[in-house]
Amino acid sequence: MRPFSIAATRLTPGSVPRRPVHSEGTQPRWYGPLSVCVDLAGAALPVAAAFVEVHEPHPLRLAAVAALLWPLIRVAGKRYTPSAWGDGGGLRAVVRDWLLLVGALATLRVLCGLHSVPAEAFTALVPALFLSAACHKVIHRHLLASRRDGRALRHVLVVGEGPVIDAVVGQLAQRTDHEYVIVGSCPVGEDDVLSGVPVYVRLPREEPGTPEQDAMTVLGAADELSADIVFVATSPHLSGERLRRLSWALHDRGCPIVVLPGIVEVARRRVRLTSASGLTLLHIAPPLRHGMPALLKEAVDRAGALLLILLLSPLLVLLALAVRLGSPGPAFYRQTRVGRHNKPFPMWKFRTMVVDADRLKSELEAANENDGHMFKMRRDPRVTPLGRVLRRYSLDELPQLFNVLLGHMSLVGPRPPVPEEVVRYNPVEMRRLHVKPGLTGLWQVSGRSDLSWQETVSLDLRYVDNWSPSMDMNVMARTVRAVLNGQGAY
Template sequence: MRRLGDKARWYRPAAMAADFFGAAVPVGLVFDAAQQVRPVYCALAAAVAWTGIQALRRRYATRALGESRGVLPVLHDWLILIGVLAVARVVTEEDTPRLSALGALLPALLITVACHKLTYRHLSAARREAQAVSRVLVIGEPDAAEDVIAHLAARTDHPYVVVGVVPVGTGPLASGVPVAARLDADAPEAPGIDSAAVLGAVLSHHADLVLVAPGVRITGERLRRIAWALHDAGLELAVFPGLVEVSVKRLETLSAGGLAVLRVAPPVSRGVQTLLKSALDRVGAAAGLLLLSPLFLGLVLAIRFGSRGPAFYRQRRIGRDGVPFVMWKFRTMVVDADARKAELAGANENDGLMFKMRRDPRVTRVGRLLRRTSLDELPQLVNVLIGDMSLVGPRPPLPDEVAQYDEVELRRLTVRPGMTGLWQISGRSDLSWDETIQLDLQYVDNWSFTSDVDVMGRTLRAVVDGRGAY
């Protein structure tokens, strides 16, 4: 099992080489073509500035390499580069045309993003094979420790592999993770016993990190003494605060009277970001309808000639705050599909409230192609334009599904449903019901305008891949 510090050795040199030459070569070529006096020096200056900014922002640190495929952090770094070089341009009185200089720096952004995506995909594949991981020892009351272990085991998009557990008390454990030691359920009168037991467990299981799930039997003083022992031994300690699917962007650490406080910011529900989302929805929908109108005509003809019935299908869905609306799609099923749904109920392949079949006999030949390519969703641009839906959001549910929602599931109705969302880029119909709800709640609680832009960018790949579309 490869440790976290044992990520593939080529990550850092590949990242640094991509940044250096991705800036140097285009700048050198463009400045030479513009007959700049010192194109080589300008190329070297751009390359050193770009790699320097990346280094100062710790993009080459072992913890950061391969951990992100996002475009926005790189874009932020690139804008810093533009600012630094703009100042250098004024100081040196360099006279290459501004647009040419800006264009010369664009490949650096694109190459760095491509390198990040490459290392991210390689690292994700390695972690599915239990490589490049951090060995974790979990400490907590049995129920709390079991919850942490189950949550970490259910996903592979993180570096943690639990190798042992130190339960506080005598309660049973069903996870199958080895019990490395046990701590007294009561607050210990001899704190050194706790420290010795934890250190022994860390050494015997070769753990890299101790993760504590606090409870009533792990007091602040007890935790502090364990932390002292671990830190004195050069080991790391992390504390799980009990929050699930909360973006780190919403978390802020504070100190109040010597107490470490974790502030959780409320989800974004108003302000500039919501105005930007609304503007993007309306402008994007209008532009899409205009540009795709020839495609719409071709699909209408294909559907009408392919089977009897109208080209469009209207269905009642539930929108924001439980308000119903009529959703538009291209028809992919036979005209009496809704009437035949009851007789197929026993063949439902979804484990929750949604109805899904891989080989649904009601789907037409043209409909299968439309579903595979997600072209059947395009008429929902009309719903986005009139404000019933958004370009990005949770899947719009049916009324009979909402009628069975519990309090947790109803929270997904606090935002407008979307044409695409985390559910689409994460597997669509291949997801279980619990996974779908989890992704929707993650979107609702952690939404930002930049996250919408990221989802839209990743949707294209999901549509091309077609995984889970049926």
């Protein structure tokens, strides 16, 4: 959790000395020049070499066109902006831009009446794709590291009702990959701010007599705290004309404003802004659970599970023999889990505990180290020596590939719960059962058993509401590192 910049919990206007604006609020200046230089070199040099190789007339001119067109496409797509470098989904943007580059160059050749060239010439554009993607990844990782170290941050003043401010603070504190750090607040009304964020001054719950009063209060707080940006959380007492006039005053002073609609864990691709009769409309697309994307996921799950079973069959046999010979009992453990739409199914694992582990569980309830419905112990006495090794590297989960093949589970999804957990779920937690459980998921690649119950539910709901094929690919790629690391596996 990123600490707040000011330790006080109650401030009054003028009591805080002006804090100089530090350089941590801006990103390093070398991001832009590096990106442009990589794009120019990545397009110009391979294209020139390829056209020389195929004896294309005027190879340097053609390479210059490609070199200039590539950054121009990137500029048009706003790929050199701070928000683009902070976006972890940059690979998709690079691929889209690259396809535009190929199409644009092909169109230009036709319009100029040039003859077709061998395919090798256009393959010279491939380095531009990989170099730009690699450069974006380097910048993105450097930016995340800078934010974790307290640099490249923007100081935020939050305006809203007390409980809403607490919700905003809690949501931002869950992660450190964003650029915002809250330095103060201006609560609306007299509700307490329990999150510990400093209170500069309060706004009246009712609209003041003159619109300038809100503006003077918020601008005074922003100046005293050297805030770079103001977050305004809307409420019945801070919306409509009052919010409009406040935004005017902030913009006239050159202070950016962000309006928080109150929804959380909604992927940006699901959000679309439109307007009608002066109203700003925020459209939120439903999750991808039907149609072609869902059919594609089902096909990838079945085919992927079958392929992995065939490839890993020697390892599965060896592990089954090791478990069978390592301790008394069967090699496999069958347990009832709850799947999509609250439907139970038999889930298979390699046995990692003694045979009567289920009976002994009731005796260990007091030692549960999880703060939610799950039962987890770092030093569970029921786990066998071989079982500890299997759990550390998630090898005990491999038989679940057969559950994926049978359609009970997916390769990626929420953790499959046991029935005694589900009976204690509230309506929010029940939403985890709207999709198939997964062999791996955001829970496994984000810390596994080291996560709190609230963090586990939050990750699962993020997946349920924002699933996409690219998210599955990202989770599966991260699973390899998580398994080798073994963190949180016990």
